Amino acid sequence: MLGIDYFFGDTYEKHLDEPGFDRPTWREKSVRQAQEYTLGWVEAIKQRYGQCLMHAHRVYPGLYVFDTQ
Amino acid sequence: MTMVNKGAMTKTPDRFTPLIAPDCTVMTALTDHCFTTVQHTGTPAGQRIEISVGGVPVPTYLAEPAGDPPRRIILFFSDVFGAFYLNNQLVQDYFATQGKSNLVPVIARRVRIESRRGVLQLSDAGAYLDTFHRSNPCLTCVTI
Numbered sequence: 001m002l003g004i005d006y007f008f009g010d011t012y013e014k015h016l017d018e019p020g021f022d023r024p025t026w027r028e029k030s031v032r033q034a035q036e037y038t039l040g041w042v043e044a045i046k047q048r049y050g051q052c053l054m055h056a057h058r059v060y061p062g063l064y065v066f067d068t069q
Numbered sequence: 070m071t072m073v074n075k076g077a078m079t080k081t082p083d084r085f086t087p088l089i090a091p092d093c094t095v096m097t098a099l100t101d102h103c104f105t106t107v108q109h110t111g112t113p114a115g116q117r118i119e120i121s122v123g124g125v126p127v128p129t130y131l132a133e134p135a136g137d138p139p140r141r142i143i144l145f146f147s148d149v150f151g152a153f154y155l156n157n158q159l160v161q162d163y164f165a166t167q168g169k170s171n172l173v174p175v176i177a178r179r180v181r182i183e184s185r186r187g188v189l190q191l192s193d194a195g196a197y198l199d200t201f202h203r204s205n206p207c208l209t210c211v212t213i
Binding site for chain 1: 099104106115120121122123125127128129130131132133142143144145146147149150151152153154157158161162164165
């Protein structure tokens, strides 16, 4: 079981007690991070643990879409 | 978050893609529900590792079953609380302890499975995972 931290530590848990926390800005930043690293992370996992028939179509936090090839 | 699942699955398909009705709308935004949590308690059993992506260490939670090395890898894509949130660590720990035969009903009860064409209802998730397992011999994707 492998879980990527595409927030690099800056998860929403860190902001639970912040009044007026700017969710949209945080989300946009998190989406950019996820887009930059998640597919590479999946590729790295495939390299480390073996090739698998898997293909990612689209990525953003809360929704990761995979389909078979 | 806008989620529309207009097409209830009527049978178990042979492939992943046909499982989702073509007129479904994928979620497009986050709502207050996405930022709501109930804190669980427990002691996580996994560990923190780093996966290098282009030289950048990406924090990753690794939960492994005891005994023989696992033959199947499950990828966990968390909600806004992240893979290291205690609730999510405990979920990953539990998945790691389950064999294939037990994994599907567990997911069917607890996880919403999303695809590029929509969101499967919980009652459909078991069939979805069963299909995904058959077409992906060693890799499974789980989103919550």
